[in-house]
Amino acid sequence: MAEVRRFEHGSRVPGWDASVDLRKDPAGVPDPATTPVPAELRAEIEAQMAKYPDFRSAALPALAAVQRHHGWCSPEGIEQAACVMRLTPGYLTAVATFYDMFDTVPTGRNRVYVCTNISCSLRGADELCHRIEQLTADDADIQVKHFECLGACDIAPMVSVNGIYVGPVELDEVDELIDDVRNDRDPLPRKQLRLRPSADTLPMGDGQ
Amino acid sequence: MNKLLFKDIDEPGLNTIDVYRRRGGYEQLRRALSMPREAVLNELLASGLRGRGGAGFAMGKKISFLPKGALDIYLCCNADESEPGTFKDRELMQKNPHMLIEGIIIAAYAAGANKSFIYIRGEYVLQADILDAAVLEAERAGFLGENILGSDHRLSLVVHRGAGAYICGEETALLDSLEGKRGNPRLKPPFPANQGLYQGPTLINNVETLATVPAIMGMGGDAYAKLGTETSTGTKLVSVSGHVKRPGNYEIELGVSSREIIYGLAGGPPEGRSVKLWFPGGSSSPVLTGDDLDLAYDFDTMAKAGSMLGSGAIIVVDDQTSVVDVAYKTAYFYRHESCGKCTPCREGTNWTVKMLERMKAGEATPMDLDIIASVCDNIIGHCLCVLGDAMAMPVGSMVAKFRDEFEEYIEARRQESYLGTADPEPELALIQGAVA
Numbered sequence: 001m002a003e004v005r006r007f008e009h010g011s012r013v014p015g016w017d018a019s020v021d022l023r024k025d026p027a028g029v030p031d032p033a034t035t036p037v038p039a040e041l042r043a044e045i046e047a048q049m050a051k052y053p054d055f056r057s058a059a060l061p062a063l064a065a066v067q068r069h070h071g072w073c074s075p076e077g078i079e080q081a082a083c084v085m086r087l088t089p090g091y092l093t094a095v096a097t098f099y100d101m102f103d104t105v106p107t108g109r110n111r112v113y114v115c116t117n118i119s120c121s122l123r124g125a126d127e128l129c130h131r132i133e134q135l136t137a138d139d140a141d142i143q144v145k146h147f148e149c150l151g152a153c154d155i156a157p158m159v160s161v162n163g164i165y166v167g168p169v170e171l172d173e174v175d176e177l178i179d180d181v182r183n184d185r186d187p188l189p190r191k192q193l194r195l196r197p198s199a200d201t202l203p204m205g206d207g208q
Numbered sequence: 209m210n211k212l213l214f215k216d217i218d219e220p221g222l223n224t225i226d227v228y229r230r231r232g233g234y235e236q237l238r239r240a241l242s243m244p245r246e247a248v249l250n251e252l253l254a255s256g257l258r259g260r261g262g263a264g265f266a267m268g269k270k271i272s273f274l275p276k277g278a279l280d281i282y283l284c285c286n287a288d289e290s291e292p293g294t295f296k297d298r299e300l301m302q303k304n305p306h307m308l309i310e311g312i313i314i315a316a317y318a319a320g321a322n323k324s325f326i327y328i329r330g331e332y333v334l335q336a337d338i339l340d341a342a343v344l345e346a347e348r349a350g351f352l353g354e355n356i357l358g359s360d361h362r363l364s365l366v367v368h369r370g371a372g373a374y375i376c377g378e379e380t381a382l383l384d385s386l387e388g389k390r391g392n393p394r395l396k397p398p399f400p401a402n403q404g405l406y407q408g409p410t411l412i413n414n415v416e417t418l419a420t421v422p423a424i425m426g427m428g429g430d431a432y433a434k435l436g437t438e439t440s441t442g443t444k445l446v447s448v449s450g451h452v453k454r455p456g457n458y459e460i461e462l463g464v465s466s467r468e469i470i471y472g473l474a475g476g477p478p479e480g481r482s483v484k485l486w487f488p489g490g491s492s493s494p495v496l497t498g499d500d501l502d503l504a505y506d507f508d509t510m511a512k513a514g515s516m517l518g519s520g521a522i523i524v525v526d527d528q529t530s531v532v533d534v535a536y537k538t539a540y541f542y543r544h545e546s547c548g549k550c551t552p553c554r555e556g557t558n559w560t561v562k563m564l565e566r567m568k569a570g571e572a573t574p575m576d577l578d579i580i581a582s583v584c585d586n587i588i589g590h591c592l593c594v595l596g597d598a599m600a601m602p603v604g605s606m607v608a609k610f611r612d613e614f615e616e617y618i619e620a621r622r623q624e625s626y627l628g629t630a631d632p633e634p635e636l637a638l639i640q641g642a643v644a
Binding site for chain 2 (some may be wrong): 051052053054056057058059060061063064094095098099100101102113116117118119121122123147148149150151152153154155156160163164165193194197198199200201202
């Protein structure tokens with residue numbers, strides 16, 4: 001039976017109100033005089049804003065830039081982006097929490113996404129994900145997420161390591177893969193998607 | 209068969225403008241710009257090209273819906289390919305980005321658009337980088353910008369990266385996301401053709417649809433319409449995955465038999481196994497069984513069989529797999545991706561997953577199957593977008609077609625669980641509200 005978690009403190013889980021201090025007014029647009037923004041980050045966000053007919057379209061690229069600079073979409077980083085874009089931090093936080101690729105809690109430097117959707121799970125992705133989670137359980141440097149379809153069902157079961165698609169990953173290759181991630185090496189170069197020829201051009205009987 | 213989209217797809221350097229032009233690239237753009245806009249649009253109308261993203265709406269017609277006037281018209285290329293099982297656009301953008309860009313420029317010319325965007329999902333890092341480089345090359349060569357090739361056509365193209373949300377592949381959610389908001393679908397009408405991006409008229413097309421445009425200009429709309437069947441013209445990229453020996457993208461002429469795709473091209477399931485069920489058009493399409501393998505693969509035949517061609521993604525499930533697991537994976541995905549705006553979808557996907565979890569835990573009764581069917585019926589057509597429908601259709605079809613297996617599964621799991629060892633007549637009847 002699926003276990004229902006119960007808490008001594010009743011229905012209010014600790015941290016339920018951590019995202020916002022309800023005793024304060026919502027933060028307004030940050031004051032440029034008191035909000036230091038790293039020059040690089042400012043330049044990147046301003047360049048993105050210039051690309052669109054409306055500057056707010058740059059919200060996603062700006063948050064991606066914040067994540068690159070700070071490692072995650074930290075409140076400090078979001079405030080900096082809000083300052084450059086002249087928006088409220090609340091607006092950008094609302095956007096950031098909608099998308100799976102933005103982390104609004106501190107996380108490991110390496111992002112390992114394991115696809116566990118239908119096509120991949122038919123080919124053993126659940127076991128693969130479990131194995132990877134076991135191996136990296138005590139490694140704060142690696143974030144493992146079981147991700148919904150990453151659009152690479154031809155190399156199922158597959159893993160995206162910091163945006164690099166690798167697959168099909170056999171269970172006995174997991175050690176090597178995680179070793180590559182830990183040591184900042186190219187992950188399983190022989191299994192990378194970018195090198196794979198199109199199935200349509202392969203001669204018959206040459207699959208896998 | 210002549211390949212249109214996947215012709216020499218693995219030629220080294222095809223993603224660079226030099227190789228693409230050496231092979232006759234951007235010549236169709238030159239020819240299109242020398243014709244009046246209406247003539248280009250007529251070619252597209254004559255081709256009968258139907259949208260390759262899922263809905264299958266005629267592309268030329270979509271362009272002709274755009275209002276004429278002084279307003280800015282936008283063109284958005286939907287490259288947020290997240291439908292489980294679909295990976296055709298990924299390969300196309302990675303290996304032949306200029307074909308897509310040329311298609312966008314020609315389509316923008318026909319539609320009178322001068323600002324265009326490619327909304328690509330954030331996970332496709334490599335493909336987005338390749339597109340960025342290709343756009344830069346096209347700008348330098350004078351194919352993008354002011355007065356393209358000496359004509360009065362001007363066009364800007366921005367590659368916009370998403371950040372991981374399936375719902376942003378829905379056209380109005382895509383527009384919200386592109387405007388820098390949370391990706392929630394909008395109420396329709398007004399349709400994007402009238403009020404889309406920044407409330408301006410907007411044309412939204414899938415990557416494959418736009419990438420087909422140069423080929424149509426090259427061979428002529430009428431010649432293209434001769435490919436495929438009468439109502440499903442042309443060629444289509446099909447992504448085959450799951451239990452097949454050769455998963456991958458294949459270019460087929462619409463109307464070939466499904467068996468030819470699954471067994472002929474993709475090699476069929478592993479030795480000794482057979483096809484139990486298959487999704488003909490991504491995980492949103494109602495499933496078909498092994499008996500339906502001889503159906504022709506085109507829009508209308510699939511619709512007649514009670515399913516849909518969708519994005520052209522075939523997921524094959526063999527007879528060793530439990531249908532309950534497939535239903536669970538499908539429902540779980542849609543629960544995760546539901547944006548939460550409409551109640552039937554937000555709650556319906558959630559409760560369907562809970563009921564399937566109950567089956568796995570051995571706590572379900574056959575009555576849950578009726579509830580799932582009822583939940584699915586009540587989602588379909590009751591939301592702003594079709595995400596809820598996209599769960600209800602496949603899960604509902606699995607329950608309808610494999611009900612016996614579901615019931616056996618429920619009973620087997622119940623026997624294994626704590627309920628199986630308890631009193632043979634537990635007070636279940638009372639729990640379910642029956643009057644003693």
